[in-house]
Amino acid sequence: MKEGPDIAQIGALIGDPARANMLTALMGGKALTATELAAAGGITLQTASAHLAKLEAGQLLAQRKQGRHRYFALADDSVGKLLESIMGFAAGRGHLRHRPGPKEPALRKARICYDHLAGDYGVRMLDSLVAQGAIDAVGDGLALTADGESQLQSMGIDVRDLRSSRRPLCRSCLDWSERRAHLAGSLGKALLSSFFEKGWAHRTAGSRSVVFSPEGERQFLALFPAVS
Amino acid sequence: MKEGPDIAQIGALIGDPARANMLTALMGGKALTATELAAAGGITLQTASAHLAKLEAGQLLAQRKQGRHRYFALADDSVGKLLESIMGFAAGRGHLRHRPGPKEPALRKARICYDHLAGDYGVRMLDSLVAQGAIDAVGDGLALTADGESQLQSMGIDVRDLRSSRRPLCRSCLDWSERRAHLAGSLGKALLSSFFEKGWAHRTAGSRSVVFSPEGERQFLALFPAVS
DNA sequence: ACAATGCTTCGGTTACGATCGAAGTATGAA
DNA sequence: TTCATACTTCGATCGTAACCGAAGCATTGT
Numbered sequence: 246m247k248e249g250p251d252i253a254q255i256g257a258l259i260g261d262p263a264r265a266n267m268l269t270a271l272m273g274g275k276a277l278t279a280t281e282l283a284a285a286g287g288i289t290l291q292t293a294s295a296h297l298a299k300l301e302a303g304q305l306l307a308q309r310k311q312g313r314h315r316y317f318a319l320a321d322d323s324v325g326k327l328l329e330s331i332m333g334f335a336a337g338r339g340h341l342r343h344r345p346g347p348k349e350p351a352l353r354k355a356r357i358c359y360d361h362l363a364g365d366y367g368v369r370m371l372d373s374l375v376a377q378g379a380i381d382a383v384g385d386g387l388a389l390t391a392d393g394e395s396q397l398q399s400m401g402i403d404v405r406d407l408r409s410s411r412r413p414l415c416r417s418c419l420d421w422s423e424r425r426a427h428l429a430g431s432l433g434k435a436l437l438s439s440f441f442e443k444g445w446a447h448r449t450a451g452s453r454s455v456v457f458s459p460e461g462e463r464q465f466l467a468l469f470p471a472v473s
Numbered sequence: 474m475k476e477g478p479d480i481a482q483i484g485a486l487i488g489d490p491a492r493a494n495m496l497t498a499l500m501g502g503k504a505l506t507a508t509e510l511a512a513a514g515g516i517t518l519q520t521a522s523a524h525l526a527k528l529e530a531g532q533l534l535a536q537r538k539q540g541r542h543r544y545f546a547l548a549d550d551s552v553g554k555l556l557e558s559i560m561g562f563a564a565g566r567g568h569l570r571h572r573p574g575p576k577e578p579a580l581r582k583a584r585i586c587y588d589h590l591a592g593d594y595g596v597r598m599l600d601s602l603v604a605q606g607a608i609d610a611v612g613d614g615l616a617l618t619a620d621g622e623s624q625l626q627s628m629g630i631d632v633r634d635l636r637s638s639r640r641p642l643c644r645s646c647l648d649w650s651e652r653r654a655h656l657a658g659s660l661g662k663a664l665l666s667s668f669f670e671k672g673w674a675h676r677t678a679g680s681r682s683v684v685f686s687p688e689g690e691r692q693f694l695a696l697f698p699a700v701s
Numbered sequence: 702a703c704a705a706t707g708c709t710t711c712g713g714t715t716a717c718g719a720t721c722g723a724a725g726t727a728t729g730a731a
Numbered sequence: 732t733t734c735a736t737a738c739t740t741c742g743a744t745c746g747t748a749a750c751c752g753a754a755g756c757a758t759t760g761t
Contacts, residue, residue, distance in 0.1 A: 386614020
């Protein structure tokens with residue numbers, strides 16, 4: 246009767262509230278120290294250390310020693326994908342941890358989903374790219390058109406370089422707040438990075454939300470007009 | 474710091490081995506009674522009853538009373554999708570519960586993934602449909618072509634009828650054994666059903682594996698030739 | 702009406718794991 | 732060397748939830 250992969254193990258890893266909070270914190274894409282993660286989980290350093298060891302043994306996290314710090318990050322983007330998919334599922338069932346708090350609106354507007362843009366702005370960007378003919382959407386799949394490639398090159402994104410990576414260029418990712426797709430994959434990552442580099446937006450301290458500057462917001466909205 | 478949906482709750486639900494076994498058993502697509510699920514989980518009826526109540530409260534399961542039996546099934550196909558995605562993740566990390574046992578080969582060859590065909594045969598079917606031009610694959614997305622529609626109609630599948638459902642027609646689903654995509658969605662379901670109706674294949678008792686009859690296998694392989 | 706089957710509820714036990722204080726190790730700075 | 736910071740390991744406590752036996756409902760069959 247015991248068939249297939251062991252889903253209980255990773256379920257249990259994600260199932261502890263402290264660990265779930267730490268993982269959620271790491272969805273911001275930045276590597277964090279054990280101390281920071283302890284704060285995110287609302288537990289002491291010793292307890293966090295035990296949790297982190299388990300998460301690492303389960304291959305959900307990877308650690309990088311750097312001086313006397315120990316940085317933890319999600320093992321790879323498949324972990325981020327998994328977590329976001331569970332979030333989407335949980336949100337669909339109304340399993341929200343809290344009724345919409347003060348920070349929720351900012352999160353819904355624009356946030357980091359591991360390494361790309363999600364939330365209202367993330368959905369808008371993808372919709373707009375599809376409407377402009379830069380991306381072809383078939384079912385759940387996304388593909389960059391020749392037209393879109395030149396369009397992105399002119400925005401300073403080296404598509405050819407991205408293609409060389411093993412990671413898929415375009416990937417749709419379901420948004421837990423909007424319940425619609427936004428752009429993931431290496432292209433999604435590159436776009437978000439370019440927004441940061443241009444100074445259009447920056448990440449906030451202890452949160453996954455992305456804050457746009459007034460000028461950056463203007464540019465973003467002009468570049469990705471709303472789709473009817 | 475507490476942001477976003479509560480992934481810990483569903484993680485915990487899936488994280489218990491007994492519950493995970495019951496959910497895995499339900500991935501076979503058939504509704505099962507509490508007694509059957511207790512056996513699948515390796516626990517007594519009382520314990521199973523408590524677990525089932527929790528799973529139902531968490532909206533992972535739906536129950537249907539029928540006479541003095543109580544049938545449990547996955548709440549909807551999004552639950553199946555979630556479980557399969559976790560399985561894919563777990564398999565990728567080598568978190569297999571057992572080293573490949575006697576039943577593994579049959580599971581790898583052909584099995585039910587909630588309501589459609591997975592495993593080697595599932596992958597072959599999709600590859601073949603794509604090679605024949607019946608389905609367009611763009612990135613991860615799948616779309617039925619006009620050509621494919623008539624092709625399927627001639628196989629006795631009423632595509633127009635399927636279109637009317639809210640569920641997507643084509644959907645790709647990542648296989649944990651093959652690590653490649655197979656066909657899900659209402660079309661995937663309809664195809665598997667037709668194989669059962671034609672007597673090409675049948676499901677096995679307490680397992681998710683699908684067994685083809687010699688004649689059914691011949692027909693299937695002829696209809697979906699291997700792709701280079 | 703009575704028995705049989707299928708499942709739930711109750712009560713009590715048990716075991717596991719999350720937690721933290723305290724002590725130990727490693728790295729860097731003074 | 733000495734101190735400070737960052738983290739891990741140890742040891743003990745505690746709470747929760749998984750578990751089962753027994754009793755209680757509910758439905759069906761005779």
